[in-house]
Amino acid sequence: MNVLLDAATIQARVKELAGEIERDYPDTGEIHMVCVLKGGFLFMADLIRAMSTRVTMDFIAVSSYGSGTKSSGEVRFEKDLETSIENRHIVIVEDIVDTGLTLKYLQEILRSRAPRSLRTVCLLSKPSRRQVDVPVEYIGFTIEDKFVVGYGLDYAERYRNLPHIAVLQE
Numbered sequence: 001m002n003v004l005l006d007a008a009t010i011q012a013r014v015k016e017l018a019g020e021i022e023r024d025y026p027d028t029g030e031i032h033m034v035c036v037l038k039g040g041f042l043f044m045a046d047l048i049r050a051m052s053t054r055v056t057m058d059f060i061a062v063s064s065y066g067s068g069t070k071s072s073g074e075v076r077f078e079k080d081l082e083t084s085i086e087n088r089h090i091v092i093v094e095d096i097v098d099t100g101l102t103l104k105y106l107q108e109i110l111r112s113r114a115p116r117s118l119r120t121v122c123l124l125s126k127p128s129r130r131q132v133d134v135p136v137e138y139i140g141f142t143i144e145d146k147f148v149v150g151y152g153l154d155y156a157e158r159y160r161n162l163p164h165i166a167v168l169q170e
């Protein structure tokens with residue numbers, strides 16, 4: 001597999017993203033980070049450790065892919081949040097935005113629960129694949145239309161543990 005982003009490059013960018021997010025929120029405010037499972041778990045873990053502001057967190061799970069490399073366009077809700085997000089500053093933590101369907105669905109659900117603010121940070125974005133317009137305030141890396149694995153991202157549940165991001169050769 002070809003390494004697209006090595007571990008040091010990812011770590012450096014994650015620290016920058018953490019700084020960008022913190023700068024955008026008032027010192028006293030609490031940021032409630034909502035990690036989208038499973039792909040977002042490593043990104044979330046590194047991101048929150050690079051933040052000094054008071055953060056709280058929760059986890060949500062949706063599935064849109066099954067075990068293939070092409071989006072089915074169908075999003076299934078697998079696990080809900082444990083606490084209310086009403087009147088809180090919410091940041092959705094996503095691994096990758098591809099067609100945008102998953103994120104659009106998630107944003108609609110969360111927005112209907114009346115958060116004080118709702119933003120999204122994603123590590124990777126594949127703009128050439130976008131099918132719906134969806135706002136993403138913080139983007140780690142913009143990449144080409146290649147299926148990637150590692151750093152939380154899987155192919156059929158494998159490769160999530162890689163510290164880097166690689167292009168999967170099929």
Ligand code: IMP
Pocket residue numbers: 039064065071094095096097098099100101102103146147148149153154155
């Ligand atoms: P979307 O709904 O098409 O934007 O897809 C979003 C979800 O599909 C992401 O949260 C990932 O779980 C998965 N996904 C999209 N592209 C890739 C990829 O290149 N590698 C691994 N998973 C991907």
